[in-house]
Amino acid sequence: MSREVKFIAACGAGVNSSHQIKDAVEAEMRKRGYNVKVDAYMIKDVNEDLLSKYDGYLTIAKTDLSFTPKIPLIDAGPILYRIPAMAKPVYDNVEKVVKEIN
Amino acid sequence: MSINSLFSPESVFVSEKTSSEAIFKEVSNKLFDEKCVKEAFFSEILKREKLYPTGIDTSPISENLPNIAVPHTEGEFVNTRLIVPVALKTPVCFKNMIAPDQDLQVKFLFMILNNDPEGQANILAQIMDFLRLTPVSKLQKLFNFTSTDKIYQFMSENFKK
Numbered sequence: 114m115s116r117e118v119k120f121i122a123a124c125g126a127g128v129n130s131s132h133q134i135k136d137a138v139e140a141e142m143r144k145r146g147y148n149v150k151v152d153a154y155m156i157k158d159v160n161e162d163l164l165s166k167y168d169g170y171l172t173i174a175k176t177d178l179s180f181t182p183k184i185p186l187i188d189a190g191p192i193l194y195r196i197p198a199m200a201k202p203v204y205d206n207v208e209k210v211v212k213e214i215n
Numbered sequence: 216m217s218i219n220s221l222f223s224p225e226s227v228f229v230s231e232k233t234s235s236e237a238i239f240k241e242v243s244n245k246l247f248d249e250k251c252v253k254e255a256f257f258s259e260i261l262k263r264e265k266l267y268p269t270g271i272d273t274s275p276i277s278e279n280l281p282n283i284a285v286p287h288t289e290g291e292f293v294n295t296r297l298i299v300p301v302a303l304k305t306p307v308c309f310k311n312m313i314a315p316d317q318d319l320q321v322k323f324l325f326m327i328l329n330n331d332p333e334g335q336a337n338i339l340a341q342i343m344d345f346l347r348l349t350p351v352s353k354l355q356k357l358f359n360f361t362s363t364d365k366i367y368q369f370m371s372e373n374f375k376k
Contacts, residue, residue: 128287130312
């Protein structure tokens, strides 16, 4: 199997949205044959140093960060609806990042 | 653990308040009396909603549904795992969770109390599935109930895994 690709998902409380996105992205990428790990965080804990440990950042809303992340940002909010047609473009963007790394 | 234990008949609200802050105050006070949340819950949920709003635009599910919101705090400010339904007599403005610059008129809240985010079915995912899979005509009825008993009964009967 190819190398594990690591994403971070962050939301306000680090409880609900980020965990839902983590579960959905990990499951879908497994289905597509990739080795993807997502860690859920609170937005307030996200900083440059933390992001440097990840290959991509799954955001729920356009969040103002005090710095410009060096890793790709993927708008993952539409996943929350659990409507396949809304989630697919997000998964495709995740897959694009994964493919570039492997 | 029965799925119905995600709802408690004492923790259901019909609010006449017209601002999110007044609604949060009313609900937090009662939840604190019931020992469901810690004392800081009110200030935390207020702060969090301002920084990271939780309004959900339901139009991708159906054009005929009013919008909802899913206010919540970090796990450390609650003592339980519960969905608290709050019907709003008057729609109240919340910001959109995935597009925070957008205002939404919200008619119903599913407040999420979750002291155990790991290891169990995701509550937000369960709420979204409930909205997506329950017929729109039934949801419209739910969102317009003015009796907490009716809301509790509806959620117990219709909220599935």
